[in-house]
Amino acid sequence: MTATPGLTASPLATADLLRSAFRRHAAGVAVITARGDAGPVGFTATSLTSVSTEPPLLSFGIGTGSSSWPTVCEAEYVGVHVLGEHQQDLATTFARSGADRFAAPTAWREGPEGVPVLDGVLAWLVCRVVAPGPPGGPPRVLAAVLLGAPPGAGRPRQ
Numbered sequence: 001m002t003a004t005p006g007l008t009a010s011p012l013a014t015a016d017l018l019r020s021a022f023r024r025h026a027a028g029v030a031v032i033t034a035r036g037d038a039g040p041v042g043f044t045a046t047s048l049t050s051v052s053t054e055p056p057l058l059s060f061g062i063g064t065g066s067s068s069w070p071t072v073c074e075a076e077y078v079g080v081h082v083l084g085e086h087q088q089d090l091a092t093t094f095a096r097s098g099a100d101r102f103a104a105p106t107a108w109r110e111g112p113e114g115v116p117v118l119d120g121v122l123a124w125l126v127c128r129v130v131a132p133g134p135p136g137g138p139p140r141v142l143a144a145v146l147l148g149a150p151p152g153a154g155r156p157r158q
Helices: 015-025 069-074 088-095
Strands: 030-036 039-045 049-053 056-061 077-082 108-110 116-118 123-131 140-149
Touching: 015 049, 015 056, 015 123, 015 140, 030 069, 030 088, 030 116, 039 069, 039 088, 039 116, 056 123, 077 116, 077 140, 116 123
Parallel strands: none
Antiparallel strands: 030 039, 030 077, 049 056, 056 140, 077 123, 108 116, 123 140
16 A cells, blocks of 8 residues: 555545546546455446535445445445546556455555545545445445545546
8 A cells, every 4th residue: 555645634525626636527437445354355436426415415426236336335435436438447446346356556545434445546436335235226336425535636547
């Protein structure tokens, strides 16, 4: 794991933080991470949606057949990472079934609330899971943004 600038002094969630992160998202690609009993899990999500800025809420979809689903649906906190156009390999790693997504060359560290935080992303958010998906409905997770890093330089991965 390597250091992520601003990880220890991250701003608390505000409407401006959520707007700023989603300006970088531009219907792009994000990686969702969570900490489980067996270690970190993560997956590439293309269905990240801003739900509300007051309070800052977002949602994302996840297939119930995903290897990350059991951990994510039980997680209290998740990390949301907006990828840059230079991060095709990272998006592919987290989309690949059976891959050790957190092995080198993936650079990450444990962040607030134990959430795995990826290095070098355009923006990252730590969120508290509000609802892990409606019973019988499509697998969408609703999450409240707690804190994060304002977007860095670069363009979103689309």
